[in-house]
Amino acid sequence: MISPDDTAYVTNLVKASGTSFYHGMKILPPARRDAMYAIYAFCRVVDDIADEEGRDFTSKQSELEAWRQRIAALYERAEADSPITRTLLSAIQDYQVRREDFIAIIDGMEMDAGEPIIAPSLAELDLYCDRVASAVGRLSVRVFGDASPAADEVAHALGRGLQLTNILRDVAEDAERGRIYLPGEFLAAEGVTTDPARILTAPALPQVCTRVAEMAEQNFTRANNAMALCNTKAMRPAQMMEASYRPLLDILRRRNFDYAKGRVSLPKWKKLMLAARLLAG
Incomplete structure (x- = not known):
């Protein structure tokens, strides 16, 4: 009991x-909502460790390793020493969320904690998306109420779709931080620089972004196909997440990926409309 x-x-x-x-998780029953808040809190804390400016990689690694040990203590000895770990312990016991997915998230944060990621290979990008997004999805679908192989496929594909959309939305912000998450193979094929200071003015950047958007769309389609095999009620939060992100791809395409026009977002009224439609359905 929490x-x-x-x-x-x-x-x-x-x-x-x-x-x-x-607000999105408020559609869940209280116990499931609290479990999702615990998972989010864990993700927020380890992400903050990775992103903290002015700290060396070794100190970040040490803190992330401490979180690996906390996760081990939860699973091996049911030991919890903080509000976050105590609420995570309850989620583990109630929903059988898997240890390896927590560890994958930490591993993903460690990828971000070191030297800036610049033009990763497609394989490295896929691994990164799996760790920082799909692993969160694998935890989430169990809390939502579906632990089937189809639900894991939803997590696999939806996580990648969401993360690739995030990458496309944040190209300008990432470049300012000295990072490029767009795949190196696509950049090379279009002759686009891997210098963060110059990438936003590269004439062929929209072609690269279009290819990444196609990858995201393919993953959203795979996620929808898998959702059809899942518990309908359990998939509503996942549908809400897709509905909040997938339209951003259309906005970016209409702008021809012109990042000088500012960061894209979905208007609040549209998010509320989409949420109401899903809840009614």
Whole structure:
């Protein structure tokens, strides 16, 4: 049983993050919602470790390793020492979420904690997407109420679709941070520079982004095909996540991936409309 204080802690952490996740997960029953908030809080903390400016890789590695040990303690000895780990322990016990998926998330954050990622190979990009997004999906579908192979396929494909959309949305912000998550093979094929300081003015950047958008669309389609084989009610949060992200690809394409026009987002009214439609269905 999670204490009210621990529930309040993780809920406030999620709420303070300012993302739509806080409101999106309210469609879940309270116990499942609290489990998802615990997973989000874990992801937020390890992501903050990886992204913290001014710290060397060794110190970040040390903190991430401490989280690996905390996850091990949860599974091996049911030991928890903080609001986040106590709420995670409850999620582990109630929904049989898997240890390897927590570890994959930490491994993904470690990929971001070192030297900036610049033009990864397609294989490296796929591994990164699996760790930072699909692994979260594999935890989530179990909390949503479906642990079937089809639900894992939803997590595999939807996680990649969401992360590739994130990458396309954030090309300008990532370039400012000295990072390029667009695949090296696509950049080379179009003659686009791998210099973050110059990539936004590369004439063929839209062609590269179009190919990545096609990858994202293929993954969204795979996710939808797998959802048809899953528990309909359990898939509603996953459908909401797709509905909040997939339209961004159309906006980016209409702009021809011109990042000088600013960061794209879905209007709040449209998010609410999509949520209402899914809940009604």
